[in-house]
Amino acid sequence: MHRLTRLVALVGLGCGLLGCEKSAPTATGGAAPPARQVVVGFSQIGAESGWRAAETGSILAEAKKRGVELKFADGQGKQANQVQAIEQFVAQGVDAIILAPVVGTGWDAPLAKAKRAGIPVVLVDRAVETDPSNYATLIQSDHVEAGRAVARWLIEKTGGKAVVVQLEGTVGSGPAIDRKKGFEEVIATAPGITILRSQSGDFKKMTGKQVMEGIIRAEKGAFTAVYAHNDDMALGAIQALQEAGLSPGEKVLVMSIDGGREAFEAMVAGTLNCVMECNPLLGPPAFDAIEAIRAGAAVPKSISQTDRLFDRSEAAAALPSRAY
Ligand code: AHR
Numbered sequence: 001m002h003r004l005t006r007l008v009a010l011v012g013l014g015c016g017l018l019g020c021e022k023s024a025p026t027a028t029g030g031a032a033p034p035a036r037q038v039v040v041g042f043s044q045i046g047a048e049s050g051w052r053a054a055e056t057g058s059i060l061a062e063a064k065k066r067g068v069e070l071k072f073a074d075g076q077g078k079q080a081n082q083v084q085a086i087e088q089f090v091a092q093g094v095d096a097i098i099l100a101p102v103v104g105t106g107w108d109a110p111l112a113k114a115k116r117a118g119i120p121v122v123l124v125d126r127a128v129e130t131d132p133s134n135y136a137t138l139i140q141s142d143h144v145e146a147g148r149a150v151a152r153w154l155i156e157k158t159g160g161k162a163v164v165v166q167l168e169g170t171v172g173s174g175p176a177i178d179r180k181k182g183f184e185e186v187i188a189t190a191p192g193i194t195i196l197r198s199q200s201g202d203f204k205k206m207t208g209k210q211v212m213e214g215i216i217r218a219e220k221g222a223f224t225a226v227y228a229h230n231d232d233m234a235l236g237a238i239q240a241l242q243e244a245g246l247s248p249g250e251k252v253l254v255m256s257i258d259g260g261r262e263a264f265e266a267m268v269a270g271t272l273n274c275v276m277e278c279n280p281l282l283g284p285p286a287f288d289a290i291e292a293i294r295a296g297a298a299v300p301k302s303i304s305q306t307d308r309l310f311d312r313s314e315a316a317a318a319l320p321s322r323a324y
Contacts, residue, residue: 018066018291039069041089042098046077049232051258054324055280062283086110096290097121103172124282126174139303141278143175147182149309160190162225166198169229179229201233208233212240231258267315277307
């Protein structure tokens with residue numbers, strides 16, 4: 001089977017509330033036919049970050065808990081693979097599709113195909129630009145607000161004086177666009193803060209490190225803060241700063257979004273200054289939505305997650321209870 005279109009079917013143990021269609025009693029009072037297991041296709045972006053692995057784990061675990069058969073397709077970071085997976089799910093006649101879209105555009109045709117087939121699509125963690133009737137609901141954090149929160153923290157910590165390097169997420173992805181927009185909107189109100197360089201690290205640790213190394217070489221350390229659009233790039237940047245003797249967390253402030261355990265450990269170690277949460281545990285709300293849709297209940301077009309910002313002074317107390 002082709003590597004890029006490989007679908008892994010994970011069969012749950014029993015049938016939960018969502019897991020099986022109810023079998024109606026027969027007109028003659030005979031035994032009802034066996035219930036059919038509900039089948040959901042999940043098109044995941046890939047495994048670019050710790051956050052992504054946590055989201056995949058949450059959706060797989062929730063499917064199993066509810067007795068749903070989950071068809072998992074790893075897009076390996078490529079939109080073409082995700083489009084192919086959606087087309088395959090439609091051809092297989094799944095009951096619903098969960099899609100974490102790598103970028104925001106180019107989804108009209110596959111989503112319209114799912115709609116024509118009567119298959120509801122639940123978008124998770126990233127928005128798409130398409131006719132809203134092409135999907136059932138979007139479950140995500142408020143990425144614009146996350147960028148704003150980090151900018152407000154920076155202004156407060158520095159008294160409004162900083163030279164910032166911004167490590168952006170995947171080009172064309174909803175969170176990269178929104179986290180940049182929110183951050184720059186608030187930074188524009190602080191005349192003493194400039195954004196020296198802004199470059200994509202693709203949400204990956206190694207790429208974040210390499211991009212940071214290049215910026216350190218080019219700018220000779222002439223910056224005082226790094227804003228990374230996710231934990232992985234922040235952790236990569238911290239390594240690069242350490243190797244260049246630029247003491248992250250002290251000489252250079254480092255700010256991040258996601259809030260995974262590694263980021264909290266870095267805050268406890270003193271190399272990361274603050275982190276804005278982005279909850280990856282989207283399995284429960286995604287399957288709640290599918291359950292509601294299948295029951296004919298109204299589902300909001302947009303379901304927002306509640307997140308908060310942590311300063312490193314709060315990290316030690318918060319670390320033991322971090323769920324991802
Ligand atoms: O879409 C959510 C973002 O994607 C997370 O912040 C990042 O870590 C991931 O790769």
